[in-house]
Amino acid sequence: MNDLQFSTSTSSSLGQMYPQAQRPYASPQWSRVVLVSELSQWQIDAIRKIFQLLALDSDWDSYGSPPPSEVAVKAAVRLILGIDIDYFVSPRIVPVSGGGVQLEWSLGTREVEIEIDNEGSAEYLKSSKGKPIEEGPISLGDLTEMRSLLTWLMT
């Protein structure tokens, strides 16, 4: 899987927000360039929130957790980049103890949560009217599966 790098050659808000010298994961391994100008606003907002998790210290949860792992952060960004919906709501982004990241979408009384653990594995939970109705593993590279989840959310 290609690694990610956000182009600083654009005048985008992300490029300005995370200049090369300050990006924690700027390295030769981050070789895939993503033009921010090709992203939807909700994607830019979500990725900005994901990057903010990198600022967390150890013990951020007061129970001794490390900050989200590089693997989890990259997986979360890839997930956002893989969703080809132009107009959508930006998910809530929250850290999970143990180095994970959780993305949460709410529309009406439906909710979808995707938890990415410190090793990059993901699980989803669908809830309706506050009650969990379906859970399971999800492959973040499987766009059909992601579309199905988000379509359910919107219907």
Next chain:
Amino acid sequence: MSEPIDDVSIADDERLLRRIRPEDVVVDSVTGQRRPSSAAFKSKSNIISVDLVSLTSPGKTLAAYRQFMLVEIDVGTVRSLGCKVVRDPLPDNPAHALLYGSGPDGRMTAPQAKEIVSQCKWVSVRDVS
């Protein structure tokens, strides 16, 4: 990991306290009320830590973490969701206990975490003593 054994000496009406980072509070889409994200009751590497309120106080649980918020949920409720509670006193915190879910290695499942955050209650600031 061996199967945790629910500690029956902990009564159903005992309450469990857990600290919540203010940034991880969300607005519930059904009730419109603020609640913790379910992520606050998930962890891959650790079992969820809680304090038994009968052995401590909200003030003590928050003593070193004044910027955090605090929720409580009763043991009977978490047991009804398939969770187990085990005492795990620490040298500096005799009220410490572990909240096991029914997932692999005692992890909390996503539905269990979701139900817990839907049913937990805020410990208000004025109750902190």
